[in-house]
Amino acid sequence: MMKHLLSTVCLSGALLLAACEATPPEDTPEDAFSCREFLADQNLPEPTGMYDVTQGSPEAQALLAKYTSFRLTTDLSALSEAECRMIPRLIAAAHEMDAVFWQQAYGDRDALLASIDDPALKRFAEINYGPWDRLDGNAPFVEGVGPKPPGANFYPKNMTKEEFEAAAEANPDLKSLYTVVVRDEDEQLRPVPYHEAYEPHMKAASEQLRAAAALAEEPGLKHYLELRSEALLNSDYQPSDFAWMDMKDNTLDVVIGPIETYEDQLFGYKASAEAYVLVKDREWSERLARYIQLLPMLQEGLPVPPAYKQETPGSESDLNAYDVIYYAGDCNAGSKTIAINLPNDEEVQLQKGTRRLQLKNAMRAKFDKILVPIADVLIAEDQRDHITFDAFFGNTMFHEVAHGLGIKNTLDGAGTVRQALREHASALEEGKADILGLYMVSKLKEAGELDVDLMDNYATFLAGIFRSVRFGASSAHGRANMIRFNFFKEMGAFERDADTGTYRVNFDKMTDAMNALSEKILRFQGDGDYEGVAAFVAKYAQVGPELQADLDRLAEAGIPVDIVFEQGLSVLGSE
Numbered sequence: 289m290m291k292h293l294l295s296t297v298c299l300s301g302a303l304l305l306a307a308c309e310a311t312p313p314e315d316t317p318e319d320a321f322s323c324r325e326f327l328a329d330q331n332l333p334e335p336t337g338m339y340d341v342t343q344g345s346p347e348a349q350a351l352l353a354k355y356t357s358f359r360l361t362t363d364l365s366a367l368s369e370a371e372c373r374m375i376p377r378l379i380a381a382a383h384e385m386d387a388v389f390w391q392q393a394y395g396d397r398d399a400l401l402a403s404i405d406d407p408a409l410k411r412f413a414e415i416n417y418g419p420w421d422r423l424d425g426n427a428p429f430v431e432g433v434g435p436k437p438p439g440a441n442f443y444p445k446n447m448t449k450e451e452f453e454a455a456a457e458a459n460p461d462l463k464s465l466y467t468v469v470v471r472d473e474d475e476q477l478r479p480v481p482y483h484e485a486y487e488p489h490m491k492a493a494s495e496q497l498r499a500a501a502a503l504a505e506e507p508g509l510k511h512y513l514e515l516r517s518e519a520l521l522n523s524d525y526q527p528s529d530f531a532w533m534d535m536k537d538n539t540l541d542v543v544i545g546p547i548e549t550y551e552d553q554l555f556g557y558k559a560s561a562e563a564y565v566l567v568k569d570r571e572w573s574e575r576l577a578r579y580i581q582l583l584p585m586l587q588e589g590l591p592v593p594p595a596y597k598q599e600t601p602g603s604e605s606d607l608n609a610y611d612v613i614y615y616a617g618d619c620n621a622g623s624k625t626i627a628i629n630l631p632n633d634e635e636v637q638l639q640k641g642t643r644r645l646q647l648k649n650a651m652r653a654k655f656d657k658i659l660v661p662i663a664d665v666l667i668a669e670d671q672r673d674h675i676t677f678d679a680f681f682g683n684t685m686f687h688e689v690a691h692g693l694g695i696k697n698t699l700d701g702a703g704t705v706r707q708a709l710r711e712h713a714s715a716l717e718e719g720k721a722d723i724l725g726l727y728m729v730s731k732l733k734e735a736g737e738l739d740v741d742l743m744d745n746y747a748t749f750l751a752g753i754f755r756s757v758r759f760g761a762s763s764a765h766g767r768a769n770m771i772r773f774n775f776f777k778e779m780g781a782f783e784r785d786a787d788t789g790t791y792r793v794n795f796d797k798m799t800d801a802m803n804a805l806s807e808k809i810l811r812f813q814g815d816g817d818y819e820g821v822a823a824f825v826a827k828y829a830q831v832g833p834e835l836q837a838d839l840d841r842l843a844e845a846g847i848p849v850d851i852v853f854e855q856g857l858s859v860l861g862s863e
Contacts, residue, residue, distance in 0.1 A: 323364040323372035328861025330376045344408020351412045354423055356848040358653040360855040362567045362611035370505050371540045375565065375613070376857060377500035378542045382563035382616035384493035385544060388486045389561045389617035392468075393440050393551055394418035404430060415622070415852055422622030423759060423849050438711075439554035443469045444477070449554070452477065463707075465559040466523040466546055481523045482546055486561075493544070494520040500542075508535035516544060529631040533606075533640040541566040541610065543628060543645075548618055549706075549714060550764050556711040562617035564628070569648065572609035579689065580607050580641070582737065586728055587693050591807045596814040599638065599695050606643040607689060612650055614855050623759040623766075623850045626651040627684050629691040629721070634704050637696060644688035646681070653851050654755070655680050661847045663751045666838060668785065668792040674747035682740065683725055683749055690724035691717070694809075698816035708816030712825055719768035720809045727806050730799065746793045750782055757831065758839060758849045771828040773835065776801045789838060 341352060364372065390397040394417060404410045412429065416422050419430035426436040437445055443452070447469070455477040456462040462469055467479035483490045494517045501513035512535055515528035525545060535541070543566070546559035590597045619625045628645040631637070655677050663675040698708050706713045729745050732738040753773050759766035776782060781801040782791050812821050831839070 321369045321372075323367055323369070324861055326372055326861075327364075327375060327857045330857050330861075339407035339411050341408040341411050344406045344411075348406045348408035348412060351421065351429060352408050352415075353846070354849040355415060355852040356657050356850075357854055358650070358657070358851045359859055360611075360613050360615070360649065360853050361860060362613055362649065364860065366539060366567060366570075368505060368539075370503050374500045374503045374540060375860070377496045377503070378540075378544075378563075378565045379614050379857065381493040381496035381500070381542070381544060382565060382614050384489040384496070385561040385563040386616040386620070387489045388482075388546075389551075389621070390417055391441060391486060392558075392560055393618075393621065395441055400430075417621045437554075440551045440558075441468075442552055442558040443554060444471050447477065452555070463555075463557050464523075465549070465557065466525070468558075482561075483521050483523045490520045494518070497542075497544070504538075506535075506538045509538040509540065513542075519545060525631075526633055526636065529633050529636045530640065532631065533636060533643060536606075539568050539570065541568060541645075543630060547630065547632065549632075551618060553711050556706065556709075556713050559632075560618035562619040563614070564612055564616075564619060564625075564647075565614035566610040566612055566645065566647075569609045569611065572646075572648070573607075580644075582728075582732065583641075583689070583692055585735075586731060589731055590693060590724075590727075590810060591803045592810045592814075595699055596695055596810050597693075599697070606641075607646075607685070608643070609646045609648050612647045613860060615853055620853070623756075624650060624654075624853070626654055627688045629688040632706075634696040634706070637692070642692055644685070644691075646685050646688070648681070650851070651681060651684060652677070657851065658848060659748075659751055659755055661845070662754050662842060663747075665842055665845055665847070666754055666789070666791055667747060667751055668788070668790045671743075671747050671792060674741070674744045674793075675751055676744050676748060679740070679744040679748035680752070682729060683745055683752065685725075686728045687721045687725035690721045690728055693724050693728075694720060695814045699814045700816065702816060705813045705816060709813070709818055709821055712818070712821045714764035715767040715771070715825065715829070716809060716812060716821055718764045719771055719805075720813065722768060722772060723802055723805050723809065726802055730802070743793070743795060746795060746798050750791060750793055754839070754842070757835070758842070767825065767829045770831060771825065772805065774828040774830065774832070775805050779804065784834070789841065 341349065344352070387397070394400060400413060400419060401410055404413060409429065412421075413419055418436070419428055419433040420426040420436040421429050428434065428436070437443075439447070452462065452469070459477075459479065461467055461479040462477060464479060466482045468482065468485040469477055470480055472478045497513050497517040497520070501510050501517065504510035504513060508531070512528060512531040515531045519525045519528045542563065544563040546561050548562065549556045549559055551560040552558040584600065587597050587600070615624065626647050628647070629642050631642065659680060660675060663672050667675060695705065697704055702708065705717075709716060726745065726749055729738065729740065730742060733740055733742055753769045756765050756769040757773060759769075776798070779797060779801040780794055781798040782793050784791050808824075811817075812824065
């Protein structure tokens with residue numbers, strides 16, 4: 289077991305900089321391979337966003353101001369020549385996932401963009417993968433566009449829930465993560481596998497992954513890429529999920545395919561296409577990974593009866609740190625992910641665990657550009673020193689680890705928690721991970737396994753609620769944070785100073801609220817209590833007038849809600 293997380297992973301002060309900064313490369317011959325020059329010479333489509341947004345209307349520019357730009361780069365000297373040559377292939381594959389997600393989220397991307405004259409509004413549509421503002425409850429921002437269908441573009445627009453459920457009794461494939469639901473000639477509901485529905489893009493992505501696999505030097509990465517290439521053509525992703533879990537020694541990584549179910553807010557059944565291209569920070573990863581060994585101890589200590597913690601977390605989980613060099617599809621829509629916990633397949637999780645990927649360059653951007661400015665407005669002045677990147681990194685890291693705690697299958701044996709809770713499953717799972725991540729920090733501190741100031745984690749956690757609530761009701765993370773804010777407020781975990789409009793953590797009551805919410809969520813999941821969760825969400829996933837006024841102050845202060853990326857080969861090649 290590891291002690292002193294923050295000192296061990298070099299997350300404080302000068303040690304953070306020492307751990308994160310790239311080691312300068314040694315002098316090399318003039319004819320030596322240059323990854324930067326190689327990438328700059330590649331001919332791939334430029335990323336989206338190539339518009340003169342300064343020519344847009346003030347209203348459209350105000351929408352764009354919700355985002356602040358950040359360049360996705362990394363230390364390319366950490367890569368071998370073969371790994372560098374794989375990058376264009378992986379980005380090209382990711383580009384295909386972008387096209388698939390456009391179809392899933394909206395439909396005809398080119399037709400939508402051609403219908404928008406305002407260049408700033410056109411760019412905003414690209415960021416949102418459609419004409420609905422993901423940071424404003426999916427409110428339409430293009431004239432003549434109605435509400436966003438809860439089922440996005442996964443189901444027929446005129447389909448009812450009752451019709452679907454009746455049809456699914458006879459054809460369970462309608463509920464598959466990897467099928468689109470359409471009407472046949474007789475108007476009956478029919479599932480179409482993703483590899484058929486999106487065949488051109490899946491085939492193109494598969495070819496790029498196979499080409500990348502041919503270049504891969506590390507056997508585990510080569511095997512994963514080959515299997516993932518096949519999965520895109522047959523919609524059988526489990527073998528490649530197992531292969532991804534078995535990779536240990538690769539520096540370059542890619543997460544690609546239909547993965548998360550956030551976009552399907554009708555049932556939460558359908559997985560959306562996305563991709564990340566990643567470069568591992570080996571020094572950080574070697575230190576962080578050892579914390580996975582603490583999962584069984586933490587599972588045993590969860591504040592619920594034994595039945596709700598009877599599952600044993602997978603022991604082969606990884607905890608690693610990465611720089612992201614490309615986002616595409618679902619993970620690039622609206623608010624951006626700063627940590628990954630995958631795979632979602634419950635069978636893989638129970639056998640192998642999961643891999644937790646901390647995306648440290650994107651994480652640092654959100655801390656510096658968003659969280660600190662929020663704290664300067666909404667956190668009590670004498671508690672602002674407790675807002676630290678160490679705590680932000682730790683809270684985010686343990687959020688991902690906490691996805692492995694609790695229970696994946698309902699106690700009545702009826703199926704998975706995800707199936708039982710349907711459209712509420714994602715928000716509740718994100719809420720679980722948030723609160724159990726904080727629980728883990730406190731328990732590890734109590735056990736002498738972490739040398740941290742819990743007040744840093746608590747205060748940073750509170751500031752983080754304000755950051756994530758701004759993602760809106762259309763985001764699972766946003767709903768999870770609304771629930772937590774209102775639940776914590778009800779239990780007195782923080783108090784608001786009416787004169788200054790700032791919030792102060794009440795340490796003891798924060799701990800009580802943390803334990804109470806942990807128990808409630810874990811019971812909901814174990815019981816598969818759909819009706820109970822629906823009522824809980826209806827009660828707590830609301831932004832009250834006082835909180836909305838405080839969030840409006842953040843907008844008035846010009847604090848962005850989230851980040852948008854400058855990315856691609858031109859960015860990597862220009863560094």
